Amino acid sequence: MPAVRLSDVAQDAGVSLATASRVLNGSTRVPGKAVAEKVKASAEKLGYVANAQAQALARSRSGLIGLVVHDIADPYFSTIAREVQQQVFASQSQVLLTQTDRQIDTETRALRSLLAQQVDALVLVGSHRYGTESDAAIGNLLRGFERNGGKVVGLGQSLGVGRTIVTDNAAASHELATALVVEGHRRFAVVEGIAGIPSAGDRTGGFVAALTEAGIEPELSTAADLTRDGGHKLAERIHDHLLSSPGPADGPLCVFAPADVMALGALGELRRRGVDVPGQVAVAGFGGVPGATDANPTLTTIALPLAEMARQAVEWALEGKPGLEEPEEDDRPREVHVRGDVLLGESTELTRAS
Incomplete structure (x- = not known):
């Protein structure tokens, strides 16, 4: 037929x-x-x-939205991607999804591929580096895309082009550390030295700043990847530290991982190694992914409004679509800041540790 x-x-x-x-x-x-x-x-x-x-x-539109994330296996990115997909689909548009594995050269190729598909908008989720030749190429691609009528939305930090939903990482992690000190925690371990991920550095920096204000110096500072496997490595180092330096008898060692995926990986690996959480080691993360409340024990974290962040990103990406009113240029915010809320879970409860 x-x-x-x-x-x-x-x-x-x-x-x-x-x-x-x-x-x-x-x-x-x-x-x-x-x-x-x-x-x-x-x-x-x-x-x-x-x-x-x-x-x-x-x-004069393709009805396609390009969505770029670092790692779709990370529940932070998958939660945002799912919400973006649902919102875009409801508008009778479609999402083209790609991940970068945090490789800037991969991101450059991904953006070129999406632009070749004539997407109407680009939504980039995650922290980005500055100052490298490849990153300059990304900036040029985005600026050229916007000049040609495309829309650029960043979710995480400012891209220097388009509009951005910025998470106030340092302020939120500062608030989390302060809450843990108020709860009675005095021993801390932090993750530092995550190359090329400014958001992670901001989170750890804000956390350590709050400890310094309270007169506390981290007992351990270590490096690990911002992934589930990185959480496993973090747990291994924490376990080795406990064996070599049991520490004073004034409570558990409280570990801050600057991403929930890392914190959940560390929590699981610590338990597999026979470490009592939160009895010997307390664990805190950042992000507020759905799995944080399903963990056992439930994870202490900064709960970001991931669904609302995704909805705002889609609203910006779809502006100008037939049937949707486009605001006047002067009425468009270039940035929206979100901080998130401290969510104290069972993974840092001192009552459970005693």
Whole structure:
């Protein structure tokens, strides 16, 4: 059976080919409501599927949103990606998803590929480096894309182009450390030296600053990747530290991992090694991923409003889409700041540790 053509729909509806095209291919010049409904009814009856390329030409948009994340296996990124997908799909657009594995050269290639697909907007999730030749290339790509009418949305830190949802990492982790000190914690371990990830450095920096204000110096500072495997390595180092330096008998060692995926990996590995959490080691993370409340014990963390952040990113990405009102330029915020809330879980409870 031959494919149903647009001309078949036009003939069935009793309208011209141009009218059928305007109704079904996304043109802003549409006929009256009765005619439009008649064309749509004929298309549905005949099983006609609109040509995406024709739609893009008719409205000067492809209906595609490029979404770039560092690691889709990380629940922080997968939670945001899922919410973005749902919001974009509800607007009758589609998401093209790619991950970078935190490799800036991979990100550059991914962006070039998305631009070749003629996406309407780019949403970049995660912290980005500055000062390298490859990063300068990314900046040039984004600025060129925006000059050509594309929309750029960053989620994590400012990209120097487009609009950004910025997480106040240092302030939030400072608040978390202060809450843990108030709870009675006096022994701390922190993760430092995560190359190329400014957000992680900001989180650890804010945490250590709060400890310094309380007159506390971290008992241990170590490096690990901002991944689940990095959490396993972190747990291994914490375990070795406990064996070599049991420490004073004034409570458990409280470990701050600057990402929930790392904290959850460390929590699981500590328990596999027979370490009592929170009896011997307390664990705190950052992000507020859904798995934090499902962990045993539940994870102490900074709970970021991930769903709201994703919805704001999509709202910005879809501005100018037919049927959506686009605000005046002066009314557009370039940045929105979010901090998140301290969520004290069972993983740092001193009552459970005693």
